[in-house]
Amino acid sequence: MTEKPKVGVYVCHCGINISSTVDVDAVSEYAQKLPNVEVARTYSYMCSDPGQVLIKNDIRELGLNRVVVASCSPRMHEPTFRKAIKEAGVNPFFLEMANIREQCSWVHEEIEEGTAKAKKLVGAAVAKARLLEALESKEVDAEPAALVIGAGIAGIQASLDIADAGFKVYLVEKTPSVGGRMAQLDKTFPTLDCSACILTPKMVDCASHPNIELLSYSEVEEITGFIGNFDVKVRKKARYVDFDKCTGCGDCAAACRVKDRFPSEFDQGMGKRSAIYLPFPQAVPAKYTIDAENCLFLSKGKCGKNPKCQEVCGAEAINFEQQDEMVEFKVGAVIVATGFDTFDASRKPEYGYADYPNVITGMEMERLVSASGPTGGKVKIFNGKEEIEPKEIAFIKCVGSRDKSVGNEYCSRVCCMYVAKQAHLLRDKMPDANIRVYYMDVRAFGKGFEEFYDRVRRENVRYIRGNPSEIFKRGDKLVVKVEDTLTATPLEDEVDLVVLGVGLEPRADMREVMDLLRLSQSPDRFFLEAHPKLRPVDTATEGVFLAGCCQGPKDIPDTVAQAKGAASSAMIPLARGKVTIGAQVASVNEATCRGCSFCVSICPYTAIEMVTVNRFGHEVEVARVNEALCKGCGSCSAACLSDSIQPKSFRDRQILPQIAALGVLK
């Protein structure tokens, strides 16, 4: 029970990281004299195995019951030392760390200053350590199922992995079909596999897998709960086509009164579709959907005498009465795989994308060269006057990437290679065309990429170093105004077709998902991972993981690798069947809580609710903390007017003496 604190202090050299600007021996000697300190030592690397053994031995031999480690940030090694003292029989929460590296040696240049500050930090840590309380972590059951948001290649791969491991997966896709951007691609660099050939089997698998529940044309509306226990609400949007009855025959689309009138999203608007449509022939599920905005019956209330689609549909699948449907389920983990948008080229008006039909984007080129595309793979383009087969073709790279003027400073990573790929595909189709690529750097960093780039150049694709500044028209030609920077020659290059190597951007609608899951953005505006190196698929919200281009631009190999990483991380709680809940959570002193519920409105994790309790014979409202949701952030504690809610280990009585020891408080 109540026992006298016996503190051990361990000052780390961290090689010379700390010891070059902090006199560690002086710090240790100083600590030795502090109240309740039994022993103080220094060691070259406290986190190493011998370093930990040092602590464990002291605990056993000297009967220590509190440990202070003065080393690096607790973000690095707090778990390491907690585990070590626990192994020696001390409650893991009887540990306090003094960060004398990031907060001390790395920010001071003079050893005197560094040492003086280290002493204060250690003194403060000892002051707090004496007052720590023993805490127990709890475990709760985890639901053995996962939610995957977005069914591009990232979401598909993650779902298949989790489902193959035997867990249930709910795969939610916003559009009528799975596949994402990869489904739109023709061939894929650097190996030139046909995109559909490698993707379609996976798409089919995810619709037929017994463990995957595919919710296409659906959106997540609400997610509450915490790791292991998320409650999810999904809206299945009305397709106006009975999912079970529709055979995918396509008779309706062929008969639709507004047949082939609307720009096909899949063909980047270059092809047309009807109001009732399948996004593309290999779409999964192979079920038709009515676009309510453009359907005559749904938008105007009348489609001729009778809706044509209804007339011809042999399966009687058309159902104009259909309503959105809400589905609810529980999962233990969530994977966000919502992908990217391509850069809107009209935001660089100097390239005339909005003005000239023969200035197109890389995504449009994918559809143009594809045998399943709007031209059947024939490269034909309207130049404002007539349809031509272009002879002079220019690619422009880095459009909307590496460019402060449009707010995108990052490199999009895939455009160098897809431009090389498309140049190769054009060369294949048009041996006589003059193809040039305007570039400022060629980033061919992946496996097989440089080799592919070498091959494409030797196929007589001219790489000219200069990033074009402007495109205008002269007669029937487009003039690319650019400098060949290697010869310092300003050029006005006359061409028939310009392909803009547009970059990747965060999705315009990403905020919806951010708000659902409390995710953050990195400076490039893509979703922020928990650690750029060591936790690249995790987020700050436990149990929520990232896969694919929603986290940053990537090619397919990297997307798939990350998806597999996210799947394996998500499966940890599912496989264990249990999750550990943090012990350093807030607790309420129900005797003093005034029931004002101020903390409820403050808590960023919605972890607090009001409950009625009996206090000395009176029914009163008090705050109660859901320990599974609480992150121990302390916001409530700062707000509470009666000091009734405080995070364990960070109670006033623990941190005020710590601050006092720093010499800040009197």
Added chain:
Amino acid sequence: MSTEIQTFTEKYDLLGCIQCGRCTGGCPVTVRANLNVRQFVYDAYNEEKLDELARLAEIWDCTACHTCAVRCPKGLKPLEVLIGLRSMIVESGKVEPTVRDALQSVLLEGNPWEKSRAARSDWMEGLDVKIAEPGVEVENLFFVCCTIAYDPRVQAIAKNMVRLLNKAGIDYAFLPEEESCCGSEVFTLGEEGLFEMLVEDNTEYLNEYSAKRIVTLSPHCFTTYKTHYPDLKTPILHYTQLLVELLHEGKLTWKGDLQKRIVYHDPCYLGKQGDVYDEPRELLKSIPGVEVVEFDRSRERSLCCEGGGGKMWVESESKKERLADTRIKDAKDLQADIVAVACPFCVMTLEDSMKGLGFEEEMRVAEIMELLGEHIEA
């Protein structure tokens, strides 16, 4: 504030450059002059070479259109490297006499045209103009511009504005003859010291007036105040912005009609630099009968007329086709009757070309205010 002197490299962020070539690629004068601004950004890194670079004639070919700055992906302003080099020459005093006289005139008379300050308000003669007084509140305070104030060719801009404002009955006042040059051309000619002085004096002078906003007649003043006067209290407008506002409020109505095909030329200082594209077009379209057509190279892709960057005082040695000639020929191809602009400098350069090409009979270059002036109801 740190008193350390920035090096040339630091001042112009030369290390931020990735040598992409967008600046030179976009530079309109490369088709007729030897200027390669990217190469200057590259070479200026070598401080020992600066004197040599400053002596190169092509640094005076830059028209300060700012295309290079607008296009630079890394936020550099390449033209300012050229201006930095110009300032080394200006400091040494080895400038053309025309430049020297213009700068001297700004210093002594507050305008680069070697006119007397006392004559700055002469254009107002015979007009009922409201004059601003310090401290007296006014909604729209007008800043005229040296060129419009003194050059009879473009004075109509100001005169018509007065008639229009009186007609519309809005709260306005013009600055008295103490109004001084905004320094646009002083800056681009590289007279750094004089420019700093103008910024200080003009800021102090203009801040004494209690205006809701300052309306400039020239886009050069407009952009200069917006970008180089951080301590100016009052928001700056170009007159086309104000007039469109009045148009929407129904305060402008036109008489007669103008059965003409008009092509609008975007001045660099208003479009690329000021981001004002729609208002001038809307004004033109509001005149009954007018048909507005567009250059292929319009808006963000507009071609510079070579009027800015101090080019009024430095003649180019190039014998190749002037950009203003290219522009007028394009207008001819469009069968435009009128080339409309919203800048006094553009009026002069384009009209020169129009006359030089012998199109005087069938074509006209006009400032939007001139056209509007012809349609103000009595």
